[in-house]
Amino acid sequence: MSHSRFESIGAYLPSKRVTTEELVSQLKETPGFDLEKITGVKERRFRDTTPENHEDSYILAMNAAQDCLSRSQYAAADLDVIISTSITRSRGTKMYMQPSFAGTLARDLGARADTISFDLSNACAGMMTGTYILDRMIRSGAVKRGMVVSGEAITPIAETAVEEITEKYDLQFASLTVGDSGAAVIIDEAVDDNDKIHYIELTTASEFSHLCLGMPSEKSQGVSLYTDNRKMHNESRFLLWTDTQGNFMADRGTTFEDEGFDYIIHHQFGAGAIPFMNAIAAREFGHPMPPDLNVIEKYGNTSTTSHFIVLHDQLSQQNIASGSKVLMVPAASGVVGGFLSTTISSLKV
Known part of the structure; x- marks a missing residue:
């Protein structure tokens, strides 16, 4: 059975920077806590909404x-x-379910008429889920290569939160951490163990699904995200990852130490919660966590694209040496957890 690898990576970040201080200053009620200190988000990117340069998903x-x-060896017609x-x-100004974004992207990029294209949605684990499916398609021999892509114009939930938050603690505070972005990866067949997705597994614990819900606002015509951070960011939720990966490694006869990860990339949901998550993992796995790579200070939570923006x-800063083994850990509404292990050698920016 073939394995896959990340062959190339792309990203796009709007030029407009909005600081947490700016957003908080617009609230009708000052939060009962320091939002920037708790989340670690100093600024994030907002899409351009001017008519001449309008940026959408x-x-x-x-x-x-x-x-x-x-930066790929492939053209769109090769996918x-x-x-x-x-x-x-x-x-x-409109939201589209049909025609599919993937189909339209395929056409506009110049893909072949017979290129398989489809959309999927799995909250902030979206790109990880797309990677999971494409990895399996390559392993099965169904395809040779493909692209997983996402564009997130998600800051309208921050704009709604600014208008609607009136309490010192509100379920919309997490909306103030998000930023707009785009990310894409091309995945093809691995040729050796030095450039390879070793494994990717995802799991959903629906008992937590009510803790983070995106929907039309309860107060206006805007879109909103309601997140119970106190219940979302606690040990029982974080154990979803460690229990799943622990069982996976036990079945393989390996340990976390045996895996030899050089870096870990978490979903960029909060600088305060991630050290707690890593402490739980170190206890459960009986081994210290590798250095944590993050961009939350300058880009915030970019939802589906977060791991790939990191x-x-x-890579652009040359902070990941060739041959590094990276663990990616998703965390998404649903609630979705899991893990991806990859060794990166040829991937460049």
């Missing part, structure tokens, strides 16, 4: 896909499958 995704193709995993699906950023 599709444009963010297209820019990331083109960036990805610019067998394109998977779009955006939560937000805006084009102009990867792109750290």
Whole structure:
């Protein structure tokens, strides 16, 4: 059975920077805590909403896909499958379910008429889920290579939160941490163990699904995200990852120490919660966690794209040496957990 690898990576970040201080200053009620200190988010990117340069989910995704193709050995016509995993699906001022973003991207990028294209949505684990499916398609021999792409114009939930938060603690506070972005990866067949997705597994614990819900606002015509952070970021939720990966490694006859990870990338949901999550993991696995790579201070939570924005950023700064083994840990509404293990050698930015 073949394995897959990350062949190339692309990203797009809007130029507009909005600080946490700016957002908090617009609230009607000052929070009962220091939002920047707790979340670690100093600023995030907001899409351009001017008529002449309007940026929507599709444009963010297209820019990331083109960036990805610019450093790939493949052209769009070489791709067998394109998977779009955006939560937000805006084009102009409208939200689209049909036609699919993936199909439209495939056409506009110049993919073949027989290229498989489809959308999927799995909250902030979207790109990880697309990677999971494409990895399995390559392993089965169904395809040779493909792209997973996402464009997230998700800051409208922050704009709604600014208008609607009136209490010192509100379920919309997490909305103030999000930022807009696009990310894309091309995945093909691995040729050796030095450049390879070793494994990826995902799991859902629906008993936690009510803790983070995106929906039309209860107060206005905006879109909102309601997150119970106190219950979301606690030990029982974090054990979803460690229990799942612990059982997986036990079945393989390995330990966390045996895996030899050089770095770990968590979903970028909060600088305060991640050290707690790592402490629980160190206790459960009986081994210290590797260095944590993150970009939460400058980009915030970019939802589906977060792991790949981190990867792109750290590769661009040459902070990941060739041959490094990286563990990616998703955390998404649903609640979705899991893990991805990959060794990266040829991936460059």
